[in-house]
Amino acid sequence: MLDGAAGRVGEGAGIVQASMLEEGFERRPGGLVLSEEQQALVRGLVTSGDGVQVVRAKAGTGKTTALDAAREVWERDGHRVVGTALSGRAADELRCRAGIESYTIHGLLQDLDRGGEYGLPAGAVLVVDEAGMVSTRTCDRLLAHADAAKAKVVLVGDERQLAAIDAGGALKGLADRLGATELTEVHRQAEVWDRDALDELRHGDIKEWISAYDQHGRLVAFNDPDEQLRVLCEDWYVAARQGGMDQTLMLAGRRGEVEALNQLARGARVAVGELDDTRALPVGDRLFAVDDRVLAHRNTHVDRTDGAGTVALRNGNAGTVTRVDQLAGGLSVRLDSAVEVNLPAGYLQEGHLSHGYARTIHKAQGSTAKRTFVLGSPDLAREMGYVAASRHTDQSRFYVNVGTDEDLAQPPLPGVEDNPLYEQLERTLGRERAKSLALDETEVNAELGKLETTELLEITDRGRQALTTVPRQARRAKDVQLLERAASHVEATEQRLDAARQEVAGAGRRGRRELEQRVWALETSLERGRKDLADRTDRAAAGNVDRWLEDHEMELVEAAGAGRELAERRADAHWRARRSAQLDADPALEALLGERPEAPQARERWEQAAAAQESYRLQYGDLPAGHDPDALPDRQGADWHHAHELAEDLHEPRGAELLRGLDLDDYGPDLGP
Numbered sequence: 073m074l075d076g077a078a079g080r081v082g083e084g085a086g087i088v089q090a091s092m093l094e095e096g097f098e099r100r101p102g103g104l105v106l107s108e109e110q111q112a113l114v115r116g117l118v119t120s121g122d123g124v125q126v127v128r129a130k131a132g133t134g135k136t137t138a139l140d141a142a143r144e145v146w147e148r149d150g151h152r153v154v155g156t157a158l159s160g161r162a163a164d165e166l167r168c169r170a171g172i173e174s175y176t177i178h179g180l181l182q183d184l185d186r187g188g189e190y191g192l193p194a195g196a197v198l199v200v201d202e203a204g205m206v207s208t209r210t211c212d213r214l215l216a217h218a219d220a221a222k223a224k225v226v227l228v229g230d231e232r233q234l235a236a237i238d239a240g241g242a243l244k245g246l247a248d249r250l251g252a253t254e255l256t257e258v259h260r261q262a263e264v265w266d267r268d269a270l271d272e273l274r275h276g277d278i279k280e281w282i283s284a285y286d287q288h289g290r291l292v293a294f295n296d297p298d299e300q301l302r303v304l305c306e307d308w309y310v311a312a313r314q315g316g317m318d319q320t321l322m323l324a325g326r327r328g329e330v331e332a333l334n335q336l337a338r339g340a341r342v343a344v345g346e347l348d349d350t351r352a353l354p355v356g357d358r359l360f361a362v363d364d365r366v367l368a369h370r371n372t373h374v375d376r377t378d379g380a381g382t383v384a385l386r387n388g389n390a391g392t393v394t395r396v397d398q399l400a401g402g403l404s405v406r407l408d409s410a411v412e413v414n415l416p417a418g419y420l421q422e423g424h425l426s427h428g429y430a431r432t433i434h435k436a437q438g439s440t441a442k443r444t445f446v447l448g449s450p451d452l453a454r455e456m457g458y459v460a461a462s463r464h465t466d467q468s469r470f471y472v473n474v475g476t477d478e479d480l481a482q483p484p485l486p487g488v489e490d491n492p493l494y495e496q497l498e499r500t501l502g503r504e505r506a507k508s509l510a511l512d513e514t515e516v517n518a519e520l521g522k523l524e525t526t527e528l529l530e531i532t533d534r535g536r537q538a539l540t541t542v543p544r545q546a547r548r549a550k551d552v553q554l555l556e557r558a559a560s561h562v563e564a565t566e567q568r569l570d571a572a573r574q575e576v577a578g579a580g581r582r583g584r585r586e587l588e589q590r591v592w593a594l595e596t597s598l599e600r601g602r603k604d605l606a607d608r609t610d611r612a613a614a615g616n617v618d619r620w621l622e623d624h625e626m627e628l629v630e631a632a633g634a635g636r637e638l639a640e641r642r643a644d645a646h647w648r649a650r651r652s653a654q655l656d657a658d659p660a661l662e663a664l665l666g667e668r669p670e671a672p673q674a675r676e677r678w679e680q681a682a683a684a685q686e687s688y689r690l691q692y693g694d695l696p697a698g699h700d701p702d703a704l705p706d707r708q709g710a711d712w713h714h715a716h717e718l719a720e721d722l723h724e725p726r727g728a729e730l731l732r733g734l735d736l737d738d739y740g741p742d743l744g745p
Contacts, residue, residue, distance in 0.1 A: 073208070073211065073212040073215055073242065073246075074245060074246065074249055076215060076216070076219055077123070077124040077215060077246055077249070077250060078249060078250065080122065080123025080124050080219065081122050081123070081124075081250065082120075082121055082122060083121060083122070083123050083222075084121040085121060085122065085123040085195075085197075085222060085223065085224035086117070086118065086120075086121070086146065086151060086195075086197045086224030087118070087119060087120075087121045088118045088119070088145055088146060088148075088149040088151070089149055092118070092145050092148050092149045093115065093118070093119075093145065097111075097114060097141040097142075097144055097145055104137065106137065106138065106141060107134070107257055107259075109133075109255060109256065109257050110134055110137065110138040110141070110255065111141075112253075113127065113138050113142075113253050113255060114138055114141045114142045114145065116253050117142045117226060117253070118142060118145050118146060118149075122224070122250070123218070123219065123222075123224055123225065124215060124218075124224075124225045124227070124246065124250060125224070125225070125226050125227070125250070125253070126203075126227050126243065126246050126247040126250055126251070126252040126253070127226060127227065127228040127229075127252065127253050127254075127255065128229070128230060128243075128247060128252040128253070128254045128255070129228055129229070129230055129254070129255040130230060130255060130256055130258055130271075130274065131230065131258070131260065131270075131274075131458070131459065131462035131463075132258045132259060132260025132261060132267075132440075132462055133255035133256065133257060133258055133259060133260075134255070134259045135228055135255055136165065136166065136169040136170040137169075137170075138255065139166075139170040139172065139199060139226075139228070140169065140170040140171050140172075142226075143170060143171055143172050143199075144171070146197050150195070151195050151196060151197050152192075152193055152195070152196045152197070153172050153173070153196070153197045153199065154172070154173060154174070154175075154180075154192065154196060154197070154198050154199070155167065155170070155172035155173065155174030155175070155198075155199045155200075155201060156174060156175055156176065156177050156180045156198065156199070156200055156201070156214070157174065157176065157177065157200070157201040157202050158176070158177055158202060158205050158206055159176065159202075159386070159387055159388055160176050160371045160384065160386030160387050160388070161386045161387060161388030161389060161438070162201055162202050162388075162437075162438050163175055163176050163201075163386070164384070164386050164389075164409075165201075165438055166199065166201050168409070170199075172199055174199075174201075176371070177200075177206065177210060177214070180214075181210070181213055181214070181217075184217045192217060192218060192221035192223040193221065193223075194221060194222050194223070195222070195223070196221060196223040196224070197223065197224045197225075197226065198214070198218050198223050198224065198225045198226070199226045199228065200214060200225065200226065200227050200228065200229075201228050201229070202228070202229050202437065202438060203227040203228055203229035203242075203243045204229035204230055204243045204244075205229070205437075206229075206242065206243070207242070208241060208242040208245075211227075211242040211243075212242075227243055227246065229243050258270070258271070260440060260462070260464075260465055261462075261464065261465060262465055262466055265284060265288065266284075266288075266468075268284070269281045269284035269285060270458070270461055270462050272284070273458050273461060274458050281461075285470065290467070290468060290469050290470060291469070291470050291472060292304075292469060292470070292471045292472065293472055293473075293474050294471065294472070294473050294474070295473065295474060296473075297473050300447070300471050300472075300473050301329075301332055301333060301336060301447070302336065303471065304322065304333070304445050304447060304471040305322070305333055305336040305337055305340065306340070307445060307469065308320060308322050308337065308429070308445045309337065309340050309341075311443045311445070312429075315442050315443060316442075317365050317392070317429070318365075318390070318392075318408050318441075319441050319442040319443070320441060320442065320443050320444075320445075321430070321431065321436065321439075321441040321443070321444045321445070321463065322337070322429060322430035322431075322444075322445045322446075322447070323430065323431065323432070323433050323436050323444055323445070323446045323447065323460045323463070324430060324432065324433070324446070324447040324449060325432065325433055325447070325449050326432070326449060327432060329430075329447055329449060330426075330430045330431060330432055331426075333429065333430035333447070334426065334427035334428075334429050334430050335427075337427070337429035337430065338359075338364070338427060338429070341363075346363060347361040347362075347363060347364060348361055348362065349361055351396060351398075352364075352396065353396045353397075353398060353401065353403060353420075355401075355420045355421065355425070356421075356423065358426070358427065360393055360396065360403055360420075360425075360427075361393065361396065362393050362394065362395065362396060363392060363393060364392070364393045364427060365390065365391075365392055365427060365428040365429050366390070366391055366392070366393060366403075366405060366425055366426065366427060366428045367388070367389070367390050367425070367426050367427070367428035367431060367435070368385050368386065368387060368388065368389045368390075368391075368424065368425060369387055369388075369423075369424045369425065369426060370385075370387055370419070370422075370424040371384070371385065371386055371387050372384075372385050372419065372424075373385065374413045374414060374415060374416070374419070375413065375414045376411065376412065376413055376414075377394075377404050377412040377413060377414055378412065383411055383413055385407075385413060385415075388435050389407055389408070389409075390407070390408050390428045390431075391405040391406055391407040391408055391413075391428070392405065392406050393405055394406050394412060400416075400417060401417030401420065401421070402414060402415055402416050402417050402420065403415045403420065403425075433459050433460045436459065436460065436463055437459050439463060440463060440464075440465060441463055441464055441465070442464065442465050442466045442467075443464055443466055443467045443468070443469075444460070444461075444463045444464045444467075444468045444469075445468075445469050445471065446460045446461065446468060446469065446470045446471065447471055448470045448471055448472035448473070449473075520630065520633045520634050520637045521637060523634075523637075524693070525638065525641060525691045525692055525693075525708075526692065526705070526708070528634040528637055528638050528641075529634075529638070529705040529707055529708055530705065531630050531631055531634040532631050532634045532635050532638065532707075533705060533706070534627060534631065535627060535628055535630070535631020535632070535634070535635075536631070538624045538627050538628060538631070539628075541624075558601065558604050558605040559605055561601050561604075561605075562598065562601040562602055562605050565594060565597050565598045565601050566598060568594055569591065569594040569595065569598055572587065572590050572591045572594055573591055575587050576588060576591060638707075641690075641691060642687075642691065644690075658682070658686070660695070661682045661685055661686065664685065664695070664697065664719065665678060665681055665682060665685070665719055665722055666678075666722065666723075668682075677718075677721065677722060678722060680718055681715070681718035681719050681721070681722050684711075684714055684715035684718045684719075685715050685718075685719065687711075687715075688711050688712065688715045691708075691711070692708055692711075696711075696712045696715045696716055696719075699712060701713060701716075
């Protein structure tokens with residue numbers, strides 16, 4: 073797959089005539105104007121000619137708006153544009169918001185495999201949305217079909233959001249090798265601080281995100297899981313009454329949590345008379361009443377209520393129940409797309425419909441709401457946390473169970489590491505589940521396997537040292553502030569210098585010397601200011617997290633691989649050393665430790681010491697006695713001291729360790745008068 077994609081660079085796929093760009097695409101329907109970043113993306117897509125192109129788009133950066141503009145340009149030049157996504161709901165989003173005829177990946181591949189009506193004509197463009205969730209094998213099949221048709225492929229996604237279920241990492245692997253066009257300017261969140269905090273979470277700076285959300289009252293702590301669910305649902309209900317059920321979402325990681333939230337939400341609505349369960353339709357353990365919010369879980373085609381044919385119902389489509397048919401056992405539902413459909417009894421009885429007040433984070437990827445309420449369960453990883461936290465336009469709140477009453481009883485302490493709420497969130501969101509290509513891992517691991525243990529230790533030490541240089545938000549903010557101040561100083565000095573030069577030009581002989589000295593002083597000040605501005609610019613650039621990741625990515629990958637290789641070697645060395653100590657005694661070890669004792673307890677201690685010595689030799693090439701502990705790396709030094717202490721313990725008289733450190737005068741005979 074990687075070789076095929078690299079071979080299609082610059083082949084001329086999807087290129088449009090220059091006149092197509094001159095007609096303008098910047099202004100979209102409804103008066104929306106593309107940002108400079110979005111315009112640059114469109115131009116890059118339609119002019120690069122690369123057969124495979126990667127677009128890395130953060131959540132809320134307006135990717136579908138940009139894709140809509142690119143589609144328009146391609147179609148004006150005669151290119152057919154086809155879209156595909158893993159889920160039917162995402163395919164519908166691509167069709168509705170970007171105007172691209174779209175299909176599920178499964179359906180498209182089935183048709184392509186048998187050469188059906190969706191076949192890609194020469195010059196076509198295939199847009200793959202949410203490509204980070206597409207497995208590597210599936211991506212390979214799509215790229216192979218596109219290559220055969222000489223169609224351009226645009227992979228759009230973000231590897232920092234939810235990953236593929238199967239073997240994944242194709243999007244990142246292709247982006248690393250081909251490069252990627254990025255959309256980084258977030259438009260979804262209304263508040264600047266909110267967008268900045270989400271960017272910190274996306275890049276793994278968990279503490280900065282936690283601090284920002286806590287300062288703005290977006291984190292709520294509990295010590296009781298039942299109270300956590302109840303308060304979350306109460307807050308959601310108040311917001312839903314104000315902003316609308318379809319614009320207010322509860323999100324959770326597990327289906328069981330979603331079901332519990334849905335039941336609490338229905339209970340609240342029934343209690344105030346918004347739902348009439350006396351006329352509800354029972355389906356299994358669920359009741360569906362008029363005005364209930366519902367969520368579809370299976371793709372199918374259903375009849376429209378107005379008799380105008382059928383419509384595709386997608387997994388993930390939400391809607392509101394408008395009618396209950398007790399006799400037929402079906403429901404009428406007005407989907408959020410404004411289409412009203414009839415759901416037959418069979419669809420309901422097979423369990424394909426649930427209540428839609430809450431949904432899993434996987435179901436929420438790609439959706440947008442005004443306000444979201446997130447259940448912070450312990451199994452959220454960073455990718456799920458980022459998806460959950462980035463669905464809103466106005467506000468998102470996290471409800472976190474920190475543990476015991478004692479945890480909450482402690483007064484808040486300064487510093488993220490001292491707050492139970494912060495600790496819980498940092499543990500939860502600090503885990504990554506993003507996948508990388510097996511090729512990326514094995515290439516690194518194969519090279520590391522050839523190195524000596526001491527070389528691997530040096531690599532892990534360099535990785536740990538690199539992590540201490542991650543730019544901190546406070547430092548970055550200070551650098552930006554100083555940069556802005558330096559730029560303002562240079563601008564003001566330039567203006568004053570221009571004014572002074574004009575005064576010199578218009579001055580007579582009297583006073584001219586004084587004005588020339590002022591010009592000289594301003595020129596000197598401007599030169600210093602420009603040097604300071606250049607220094608500040610370099611410092612601000614050095615504090616950029618994305619650049620830091622680019623500079624240190626391979627170093628961290630190698631350090632992680634070296635750590636795994638060391639762990640495997642350590643485990644193997646311990647096993648082999650233990651087996652060797654229990655079988656044949658090495659003469660060198662007997663010379664160092666003495667002969668193997670016959671008594672069971674003494675024999676066990678001797679074998680432990682021998683195993684530690686042998687394990688050290690297997691890992692580092694020599695026995696501990698051949699090395700100076702003060703000159704060793706930390707991990708090797710720890711192994712040296714462990715083996716040395718076990719060897720010394722063998723030479724102490726029995727029971728000596730019990731007397732070590734005691735004042736023997738307190739235990740001697742009383743020889744006084």
